[in-house]
Amino acid sequence: MLSAWNASDVRAAEEPLLAAGVPLMERASFALATHVLRDVAARRGPVRGARVVVLAGAGNNGGDALHAGAVLAGRGLAVTAVLVAERFHVPGRAALERAGGRVVELFAAPAVLSAVVEEAARADALLDGLVGIGARGPLRSLAGDVVGAISGAVEGRTALEIAPTPSRGGAAPWVVAVDVPSGIGVDDGAVPGPVLAADRTVTFGAPKPGLLLPPAAALTGEVTVVDIGLRLDGPPAARQLEPVDVARSWPVPGPADHKYTRGVVGVVAGTATYPGAAVLTTTAAVRAGAGMVRYRGSEAVGRAVLAARPEVVTAAGRVQSWVVGPGVPGGPEAAHAGEDDGADDGQHERGRAGLAAAAGRLAGTAGGPVPAVVDAGGLGLLDDASPPWFVLTPHAGELTALLRSRGEDVRRPDVEAEPLRWAGRAHELTGATVLLKGGVTVVVGPGVAYAQADGPGWLATAGAGDVLAGVLGAMLAARSREVVERPALAAEVAAAAALVHGRAAHRANPGGPVAALDVAHAVPHEIAALVGGR
Ligand SMILES: NC(=O)C1=CN([C@@H]2O[C@H](COP(=O)(O)OP(=O)(O)OC[C@H]3O[C@@H](n4cnc5c(N)ncnc54)[C@H](O)[C@@H]3O)[C@@H](O)[C@H]2O)[C@@H](O)CC1
Ligand SMILES: Nc1ncnc2c1ncn2[C@@H]1O[C@H](COP(=O)(O)OP(=O)(O)O)[C@@H](O)[C@H]1O
Ligand SMILES: [K+]
Numbered sequence: 001m002l003s004a005w006n007a008s009d010v011r012a013a014e015e016p017l018l019a020a021g022v023p024l025m026e027r028a029s030f031a032l033a034t035h036v037l038r039d040v041a042a043r044r045g046p047v048r049g050a051r052v053v054v055l056a057g058a059g060n061n062g063g064d065a066l067h068a069g070a071v072l073a074g075r076g077l078a079v080t081a082v083l084v085a086e087r088f089h090v091p092g093r094a095a096l097e098r099a100g101g102r103v104v105e106l107f108a109a110p111a112v113l114s115a116v117v118e119e120a121a122r123a124d125a126l127l128d129g130l131v132g133i134g135a136r137g138p139l140r141s142l143a144g145d146v147v148g149a150i151s152g153a154v155e156g157r158t159a160l161e162i163a164p165t166p167s168r169g170g171a172a173p174w175v176v177a178v179d180v181p182s183g184i185g186v187d188d189g190a191v192p193g194p195v196l197a198a199d200r201t202v203t204f205g206a207p208k209p210g211l212l213l214p215p216a217a218a219l220t221g222e223v224t225v226v227d228i229g230l231r232l233d234g235p236p237a238a239r240q241l242e243p244v245d246v247a248r249s250w251p252v253p254g255p256a257d258h259k260y261t262r263g264v265v266g267v268v269a270g271t272a273t274y275p276g277a278a279v280l281t282t283t284a285a286v287r288a289g290a291g292m293v294r295y296r297g298s299e300a301v302g303r304a305v306l307a308a309r310p311e312v313v314t315a316a317g318r319v320q321s322w323v324v325g326p327g328v329p330g331g332p333e334a335a336h337a338g339e340d341d342g343a344d345d346g347q348h349e350r351g352r353a354g355l356a357a358a359a360g361r362l363a364g365t366a367g368g369p370v371p372a373v374v375d376a377g378g379l380g381l382l383d384d385a386s387p388p389w390f391v392l393t394p395h396a397g398e399l400t401a402l403l404r405s406r407g408e409d410v411r412r413p414d415v416e417a418e419p420l421r422w423a424g425r426a427h428e429l430t431g432a433t434v435l436l437k438g439g440v441t442v443v444v445g446p447g448v449a450y451a452q453a454d455g456p457g458w459l460a461t462a463g464a465g466d467v468l469a470g471v472l473g474a475m476l477a478a479r480s481r482e483v484v485e486r487p488a489l490a491a492e493v494a495a496a497a498a499l500v501h502g503r504a505a506h507r508a509n510p511g512g513p514v515a516a517l518d519v520a521h522a523v524p525h526e527i528a529a530l531v532g533g534r
Helices: 007-019 024-044 060-074 090-098 110-122 141-153 243-249 275-287 299-308 332-337 347-359 376-381 396-405 412-417 419-430 464-478 480-485 489-508 516-532
Strands: 002-004 051-056 078-083 102-105 125-129 174-178 200-204 222-226 238-240 264-268 292-295 321-324 372-374 390-392 433-436 441-445 448-452
Touching: 007 024, 024 060, 024 125, 024 174, 024 200, 024 222, 051 060, 051 090, 051 110, 051 141, 060 078, 060 090, 060 125, 060 174, 078 090, 078 110, 090 102, 110 141, 243 489, 243 516, 264 275, 264 347, 264 464, 275 292, 275 299, 275 464, 275 516, 292 299, 321 347, 321 464, 332 396, 347 372, 347 376, 347 390, 372 376, 372 464, 376 396, 390 419, 390 489, 396 412, 396 419, 396 433, 412 419, 419 433, 419 441, 419 448, 433 489, 441 489, 448 489, 464 480, 464 489, 464 516, 480 489, 489 516
Parallel strands: 051 078, 051 125, 078 102, 125 174, 174 200, 200 222, 238 448, 264 292, 264 321, 321 372, 372 390, 390 433
Antiparallel strands: 002 238, 433 441, 441 448
């Protein structure tokens, strides 16, 4: 698992070490230089004579970059450091000059900006040491100008670029961000202004949340964490599950298991208008290893489900998790406005009953509360307050509607600009765990947040969300009681489902388009690979 800490926590962890004279900057800058050397060697062969431009800001981030530049100059690389502020890291500059590096005082002669940009565009490597965890807001003054100009000049990069071109020609410089790409929201992943998209980010002590969270996560390139000896004890601000975490906690059935111990998933999905959602959700739940899947819906849709998956049961009975809403009309906005966007075929009533049972509010329900996945039309069926074992699975549009239905004046671009904040707000307003779908899936539960970036862009296809709902339903059913008892566990299981779903999409057709049903069919193979490797 990757755990990310806010800037203030990293600073607090640095303080006692700095007070004790631990050479943190030497550690950081030496590791940074080592990674740059390795990358340059891999791309160019000989490192001697390679051209490196270091963009250095006023603070210690600039200090790291200048000291790394000194190490590189000492190895025979031609290093030019560009100082953007009158205040700069004095020992870093001195070390660089001693090692034979050249310094350009851009702050003293802004007219040389175009020459700097030209040199940067021709460099083998570009180190972005403008600001690190001391950044406040969008890049200002010369730091902003230089990033804007270089981004415009380097092929495949624009100043506000969200997706760096993965394989650029050999001519463009290899961009290494020092600690973080300068100008991102270190704690929240915001991209409030120009940011130079990196090929690699070498981050010190621990990842920062902004490296995991969208939209900034798309600008980091590969993230390398350098251990400089910090002790970060408190809870991380954001986490990212890795395959080994999911493998370790996967409930592999043993000899004593039977279908009810493995978990029964009750699915309220699909209508005559959207029968495919019922097929996709139930198929995904079956393929993800549910002990049993019960489909609840009209007879006609049930026939389509049974034709695709004869394992599915349509009779009512006990379940260990509910999935309510895929392919059911009437999301939060419609419910809020009293609209009706199509016949619900009785699914609203079945969905409400499922959610009431899941919340433990249905008189005469045996076995107590169980987890629920609440998707699409199910989001309009929620009560004012939900328990944390309800996992809401909106995309950005649905989350916006949900928030607006609860009085927040928010638009979709706001949600896309600050997904962690708004998923967190939805968690606060509803009490439920919130999984916000997107290129990076953000999950917020009580005291925990996850950011998962496991799937290819090809996964953005109709029905993919229904498959996720089915996979998550099966995973929650398998750990039903535990999820109800431990408020933060639903978020971990939801993040794990996003990982399985995203990796199944890669597996379904590596490097190419995927259809939602193909993703569902790849799920058991992905699970086998995960648990087989543990
Ligand atoms: N304290 C230490 O010894 C260590 C610090 N480390 C490095 O130090 C960095 C933090 O250093 P600092 O606290 O000095 O802060 P930074 O170097 O991140 O930035 C602070 C400077 O940037 C300017 N600045 C802030 N926001 C700006 C914006 N939006 N546009 C333009 N300029 C802006 C500020 O005026 C300030 O002078 C870390 O990110 C890391 O790279 C590492 O070397 C580890 C050890
Ligand atoms: N750019 C992207 N890269 C990777 N995965 C994505 C991207 N965009 C969306 N996804 C994923 O694809 C799925 C789409 O779900 P959703 O929007 O609910 O579609 P539908 O309602 O048609 O099923 C989600 O799991 C989401 O996280
Ligand atoms: K930086």
